[in-house]
Amino acid sequence: MWLCFPVVSAQHNFHTSEQILPNSCVLIFPMFLFNTVKVGDILPSLTTDYLVLKTIGEGVYGEVLECLDIKNQKIVAVKILKYPNARQNAKHEMSFLKIISPLNHKNLVKFFERFKYKRQECLVFEMLYRNLQYFIIVNPDRIPLNKIRAIAKQLFMAMEALSTVVQPIGFRAPEILLGLPYTNAIDMWGVGCVLANLYLRFFLFNADTDYEMMRQVVQLLGQPEDGLLHAGIYTKKYFIKVKRTNGSTWRLKDQSSLSSLSEKTAEVYNESNKNTRQNFKDC
Numbered sequence: 438m439w440l441c442f443p444v445v446s447a448q449h450n451f452h453t454s455e456q457i458l459p460n461s462c463v464l465i466f467p468m469f470l471f472n473t474v475k476v477g478d479i480l481p482s483l484t485t486d487y488l489v490l491k492t493i494g495e496g497v498y499g500e501v502l503e504c505l506d507i508k509n510q511k512i513v514a515v516k517i518l519k520y521p522n523a524r525q526n527a528k529h530e531m532s533f534l535k536i537i538s539p540l541n542h543k544n545l546v547k548f549f550e551r552f553k554y555k556r557q558e559c560l561v562f563e564m565l566y567r568n569l570q571y572f573i574i575v576n577p578d579r580i581p582l583n584k585i586r587a588i589a590k591q592l593f594m595a596m597e598a599l600s601t602v603v604q605p606i607g608f609r610a611p612e613i614l615l616g617l618p619y620t621n622a623i624d625m626w627g628v629g630c631v632l633a634n635l636y637l638r639f640f641l642f643n644a645d646t647d648y649e650m651m652r653q654v655v656q657l658l659g660q661p662e663d664g665l666l667h668a669g670i671y672t673k674k675y676f677i678k679v680k681r682t683n684g685s686t687w688r689l690k691d692q693s694s695l696s697s698l699s700e701k702t703a704e705v706y707n708e709s710n711k712n713t714r715q716n717f718k719d720c
């Protein structure tokens with residue numbers, strides 16, 4: 438959910454340069470953070486020094502730390518990229534940042550600089566204080582629709598600015614899965630999945646492979662038309678062609694025929710699908 442975190446949070450920064458954390462906030466959380474960095478360390482860049490306050494979270498490519506930019510007296514988020522592929526990870530992250538930074542859009546996270554600390558790649562971002570998980574946690578029953586509407590607005594504004602979106606599997610549109618030509622309608626699909634997640638409080642499609650994603654889409658919404666399946670360059674990843682007297686049609690492959698899908702994944706899949714269908718009935 439790389440995109441959605443900044444999208445929702447950018448307008449809600451609690452700390453400004455005048456509101457710096459007091460010294461007593463230092464040294465509260467885990468003492469040993471990622472690799473060689475620990476709370477209280479100073480990370481020098483060419484423009485300023487960053488004091489490590491605490492660890493905030495971890496993603497596929499790195500760990501994110503809350504730091505104080507000492508020169509500018511503001512709180513920032515510093516992402517330290519993971520070994521052993523730190524350089525590739527940095528390249529990967531930078532390829533996104535090159536797209537979003539010049540847009541300078543209020544609904545997209547701001548990127549400040551890149552530097553190395555003890556040979557580790559560090560990326561500095563605007564500090565954001567609320568993500569979608571936050572809204573789910575602070576609204577234990579159901580997120581009111583007017584709040585979901587406000588989040589949707591921010592998402593649409595960010596989408597408008599971006600026009601190209603990398604979609605994580607659970608948010609991937611069928612045309613991408615099938616290898617069909619696509620338009621920015623795929624962004625709408627992604628936003629729909631995010632909003633459904635907020636409303637239902639769990640992922641609409643809980644998939645960690647393309648096959649699982651397609652299978653869940655078919656179960657919830659039905660199979661794409663044969664014409665689309667004939668045209669898709671990846672259709673055979675998910676469907677088997679069945680010859681008929683009046684032409685051919687497609688049948689979704691059995692889960693059991695896919696060696697890559699573990700029993701556990703199948704179990705999780707079946708359970709989540711049962712819940713999804715039930716919750717849609719309840720809505």
Ligand SMILES: Nc1ncnc2c1ncn2[C@@H]1O[C@H](COP(=O)(O)OP(=O)(O)OP(=O)(O)O)[C@@H](O)[C@H]1O
Pocket residue numbers: 438439440442493494495496497498499500501514516546562563564565566568
């Ligand atoms: N700018 C930020 N401000 C505050 N917290 C952040 C910021 N960027 C990331 N985080 C926190 O750190 C966590 C890890 O972020 P990271 O960007 O590494 O991965 P991710 O977006 O969660 O997922 P992925 O691994 O798919 O990129 C996030 O889930 C979020 O909690």
